[in-house]
Amino acid sequence: MVTDLLQIFVSGITVGSAIALVAFGYSLVFATTRIVNFAQGSMLAVGGFVTFAFWDDGHLGLPFLLAFVLGVVFMAGVGVVIEVLAIRPLGGFDPSANVGWILTTFSAGIMSVELVRITIGNASRALPEPVGSVLGWERSVVSNVAIGASDIALVLVAIVVMVGFELLQGRTMLGRALRAVSQDRPAAALMGINTGAMVTFAFALAGALAAVAAVFIAPRFGGVQFQGSIALGLTAFVATVLGGLGSTRGAMLGGYLIGFANAIIATIPWLGARWQDTVIFVLFLGVLVIRPNGIFGEARVEKV
Amino acid sequence: MSETEVVLSVRDLSVRYGAAQALDGISLEVHRGEVVTIIGGNGAGKTTTLKTISGMAEMLRTSTGEVTFQGRRIDGMASNKIARLGMAHVPEGRRIFPAMTVDDNLLIGSYRRRGEVEAVASDLALAYERFPILGERRRQPAGFLSGGEQQMLAIGRGLMARPSFLLLDEPSLGLAPILVSRMFDIIRTLAGEGTTILLVEQMARLALGVADRGYVLEQGRIVADGPSAQLLEDPKLKAAYLGG
Numbered sequence: 001m002v003t004d005l006l007q008i009f010v011s012g013i014t015v016g017s018a019i020a021l022v023a024f025g026y027s028l029v030f031a032t033t034r035i036v037n038f039a040q041g042s043m044l045a046v047g048g049f050v051t052f053a054f055w056d057d058g059h060l061g062l063p064f065l066l067a068f069v070l071g072v073v074f075m076a077g078v079g080v081v082i083e084v085l086a087i088r089p090l091g092g093f094d095p096s097a098n099v100g101w102i103l104t105t106f107s108a109g110i111m112s113v114e115l116v117r118i119t120i121g122n123a124s125r126a127l128p129e130p131v132g133s134v135l136g137w138e139r140s141v142v143s144n145v146a147i148g149a150s151d152i153a154l155v156l157v158a159i160v161v162m163v164g165f166e167l168l169q170g171r172t173m174l175g176r177a178l179r180a181v182s183q184d185r186p187a188a189a190l191m192g193i194n195t196g197a198m199v200t201f202a203f204a205l206a207g208a209l210a211a212v213a214a215v216f217i218a219p220r221f222g223g224v225q226f227q228g229s230i231a232l233g234l235t236a237f238v239a240t241v242l243g244g245l246g247s248t249r250g251a252m253l254g255g256y257l258i259g260f261a262n263a264i265i266a267t268i269p270w271l272g273a274r275w276q277d278t279v280i281f282v283l284f285l286g287v288l289v290i291r292p293n294g295i296f297g298e299a300r301v302e303k304v
Numbered sequence: 305m306s307e308t309e310v311v312l313s314v315r316d317l318s319v320r321y322g323a324a325q326a327l328d329g330i331s332l333e334v335h336r337g338e339v340v341t342i343i344g345g346n347g348a349g350k351t352t353t354l355k356t357i358s359g360m361a362e363m364l365r366t367s368t369g370e371v372t373f374q375g376r377r378i379d380g381m382a383s384n385k386i387a388r389l390g391m392a393h394v395p396e397g398r399r400i401f402p403a404m405t406v407d408d409n410l411l412i413g414s415y416r417r418r419g420e421v422e423a424v425a426s427d428l429a430l431a432y433e434r435f436p437i438l439g440e441r442r443r444q445p446a447g448f449l450s451g452g453e454q455q456m457l458a459i460g461r462g463l464m465a466r467p468s469f470l471l472l473d474e475p476s477l478g479l480a481p482i483l484v485s486r487m488f489d490i491i492r493t494l495a496g497e498g499t500t501i502l503l504v505e506q507m508a509r510l511a512l513g514v515a516d517r518g519y520v521l522e523q524g525r526i527v528a529d530g531p532s533a534q535l536l537e538d539p540k541l542k543a544a545y546l547g548g
Contacts (some may be wrong), residue, residue, distance in 0.1 A: 173411070173412075173415060173418050176404070176408050176411060176412045176415075177412065177415060179401065179403070179404055179408070180401050180404065180412050183401045183402060183403055183404065184399055184401060186360055186383070186395075186399075187395065187399035187400075187401070188401075188412075189359075189360070189382070189383040189384040189387070190358065190360060190383055190384075190387055190392075190393050190395065190399075191384075191387060191412050191413060191415045191416070191461075191465070192384050192387035192388045192415045192416035192465070193384055193412075193415055194384050195384065
């Protein structure tokens with residue numbers, strides 16, 4: 001029993017953190033552009049493999065920490081490239097009427113994954129413990145449950161991102177500008193805000209966070225791999241909608257809800273991990289029936 | 305008038321929306337310290353004029369003519385760049401940020417003055433002095449304010465930029481009569497402080513009451529212009545816009 005509870009806690013909070021970070025990216029991009037970047041899940045896979053390529057002796061052979069930092073920076077760049085190539089050419093469009101972005105973001109995701117398959121390879125790759133390799137302590141087993149240094153780091157990173165972004169939004173001009181852009185883009189421009197730059201920043205941050213999540217979750221997934229990353233990316237999208245599209249708080253909450261739900265389902269003897277997706281989607285639909293805009297979905301306050 | 309500095313000069317401005325000619329070769333000027341109004345009926349092109357001047361309209365590609373602001377050509381320039389030059393456009397419908405607090409709405413108005421921390425803080429205090437009702441609600445989301453309060457917030461937000469030129473688009477729209485006169489009091493106060501204002505209004509008599517000069521817009525053309533006192537006495541305007 002203690003083992004089960006501990007197992008649920010450790011798995012829920014770590015997988016939840018990874019989902020939350022990716023969901024945060026979806027939500028931030030949606031908030032500033034009103035589009036869903038369907039390449040976000042692919043970015044998770046690409047981020048993991050690119051970091052692997054920077055580190056692996058068969059490729060660039062850099063020290064792991066440097067490889068990690070470069071991977072994060074590289075993925076921020078990939079986020080910007082996706083925005084420039086897949087979104088900007090659509091011009092000043094209305095995302096609800098012109099849904100070309102569904103195809104362009106999906107294509108960008110597929111193309112970036114295929115590019116990685118061609119250049120780096122198709123097989124799953126092991127990454128070292130990002131923190132353990134520095135601290136010397138990699139993992140311990142407590143009451144039959146493995147707790148790794150990267151698990152703790154992942155949770156800490158998610159907390160730092162959450163708290164940091166809340167402070168950014170509430171206390172800085174950059175944060176106010178991001179919120180203004182998400183609420184009324186033409187009016188935000190009248191304040192002198194470069195709205196295009198805010199959108200680019202959102203894509204860059206989403207890309208960088210995908211790389212962070214990919215590297216920290218890799219030890220738990222037995223390395224970086226395409227299938228698992230893309231599935232996690234899809235789960236993160238569900239978490240985003242569950243929390244309320246466009247609400248970064250909601251996205252993070254949705255991530256943890258799904259993380260914990262997955263962990264609980266996996267420990268129930270007559271369900272197990274194979275039922276995770278099915279049960280999650282049933283729960284998801286149930287929540288949407290009660291709250292169609294998601295848990296934190298803002299009932300729009302507008303007055304004429 | 306000619307010896308004072310020209311803040312805004314519009315020459316032969318035409319704007320098309322598809323097949324419709326929204327503005328047809330209008331020219332106008334605003335001098336430093338003046339309050340100028342553009343009056344006219346619904347669909348005459350008043351809002352289009354302001355949106356084209358501030359760059360807010362996405363119709364720039366179909367506009368021709370010259371717009372010069374403080375000696376600098378700004379036609380075709382992005383609205384965020386124009387705003388940074390010191391023009392504040394308080395748009396039609398207020399366009400406040402509904403999910404942001406009153407405080408944050410005012411602060412975002414000072415976006416172009418990032419770094420002037422102390423001056424912005426004192427301007428925020430000044431805004432609450434000017435609009436005490438906003439001060440009482442500074443932590444509330446702006447979307448919860450009444451229409452009149454939202455209009456005050458939109459004007460306050462515009463002033464937070466310390467603009468050298470203020471564009472006001474129908475500040476009386478949708479307000480109860482008592483609030484309309486309060487709004488014109490505010491405009492009169494701003495004018496008294498020397499703010500240069502271009503005011504678009506359907507309430508022609510009130511607008512001419514606060515303005516030094518006016519332009520009358522009809523179907524995208526300027527059909528009359530002159531000092532407010534003169535326009536108020538114009539028999540044709542009296543019949544068409546001033547209620548007899």
